[in-house]
Amino acid sequence: MGESVQLLHEAALDMLLNMPGLEQRSRSVIEKRLYSLRAGMAGERKVLQYLFNLNLPVEVLWDVNLRLAPRHYAQIDVLVLTPFHAMIYEAKNMADRLRFESDPSRLDKLDAEGRLVASYECPMLQLQEEMANLRQWFYDHDIACAVDGAVVMTGSAMIEKPPRGGKIFRIRQIRNHILGDYHAGGGRTQNEIRELAEYIRNRNEPYMPFPLIEKVDLAATELFWKPVCPKCWRKLERVTKRRWVCRCGWETTDPYTHTLERWFLLRSSSITNEQVQHLFGMSQTAAANLLRKYPLKKVGQSKTTTYIWRYKGRLRRLPK
Numbered sequence: 001m002g003e004s005v006q007l008l009h010e011a012a013l014d015m016l017l018n019m020p021g022l023e024q025r026s027r028s029v030i031e032k033r034l035y036s037l038r039a040g041m042a043g044e045r046k047v048l049q050y051l052f053n054l055n056l057p058v059e060v061l062w063d064v065n066l067r068l069a070p071r072h073y074a075q076i077d078v079l080v081l082t083p084f085h086a087m088i089y090e091a092k093n094m095a096d097r098l099r100f101e102s103d104p105s106r107l108d109k110l111d112a113e114g115r116l117v118a119s120y121e122c123p124m125l126q127l128q129e130e131m132a133n134l135r136q137w138f139y140d141h142d143i144a145c146a147v148d149g150a151v152v153m154t155g156s157a158m159i160e161k162p163p164r165g166g167k168i169f170r171i172r173q174i175r176n177h178i179l180g181d182y183h184a185g186g187g188r189t190q191n192e193i194r195e196l197a198e199y200i201r202n203r204n205e206p207y208m209p210f211p212l213i214e215k216v217d218l219a220a221t222e223l224f225w226k227p228v229c230p231k232c233w234r235k236l237e238r239v240t241k242r243r244w245v246c247r248c249g250w251e252t253t254d255p256y257t258h259t260l261e262r263w264f265l266l267r268s269s270s271i272t273n274e275q276v277q278h279l280f281g282m283s284q285t286a287a288a289n290l291l292r293k294y295p296l297k298k299v300g301q302s303k304t305t306t307y308i309w310r311y312k313g314r315l316r317r318l319p320k
């Protein structure tokens with residue numbers, strides 16, 4: 001479901017890091033973002049793998065974004081549907097020594113001597129907020145379903161002062177948490193659980209972090225958009241009609257797919273014929289022929305025509 005968006009997001013951040021012309025200031029912002037995205041993906045993946053291996057008759061959903069109001073979403077990493085509950089598992093893939101503190105609620109990271117290294121938003125608060133959001137969403141959609149949840153620490157962190165009443169789990173505690181709903185009979189049938197999962201999937205609006213330069217506050221003019229070498233990221237030179245070569249020796253007959261994908265992921269979800277002409281130094285007819293080779297949606301007429309990409313997986317040419 002959302003896995004492909006996260007993988008695209010990771011690829012886009014990686015592209016951005018390698019963009020010629022990127023300033024150091026922007027580089028460190030992007031590196032941090034990539035680091036936290038990868039940590040989040042790793043935590044989520046561990047929880048999902050564990051759940052799939054349990055082989056319980058539950059429905060598992062991930063990267064669930066349900067709209068409550070314009071620009072306000074319930075954002076859930078992992079959601080498990082049982083006969084009695086919708087369980088939210090908020091994965092935190094962290095190592096080190098962590099201490100829950102209050103006033104204000106936060107998670108402090110400490111070094112071996114107990115000195116404060118960093119402070120994070122309290123994951124227990126995040127969980128409670130998502131649980132409240134999901135309850136609201138169920139209420140708005142006339143669905144009677146109790147919501148429960150836990151913060152799951154998937155890394156090797158040492159936890160100090162876990163908040164009373166809140167559920168902070170190690171990954172192996174998930175099993176008993178879910179099984180608790182199967183001890184008593186009743187609740188939703190297997191079929192009803194599947195139907196609820198389908199209902200949620202159909203309304204899920206995965207978060208799209210594209211085009212990425214808007215999200216990291218970069219201007220399009222700061223970056224180089226023409227074809228670059230995927231090995232060393234220097235500018236590609238066109239030496240014959242079909243051959244493009246790099247100073248490092250790499251060469252290709254298709255610099256187009258990468259360059260267009262980079263454009264869509266980083267700069268804009270749409271492109272015009274004129275922009276394609278400029279990117280590759282080609283004629284209007286050649287640009288139109290090229291654009292036809294990709295799964296893009298054509299919007300508008302003649303001069304105002306734009307081509308839109310929907311971010312479904314990596315950009316590939318259509319089969320001939």
Ligand SMILES: [Zn+2]
Binds near residue numbers: 233250
């Ligand atoms: Zn090269």
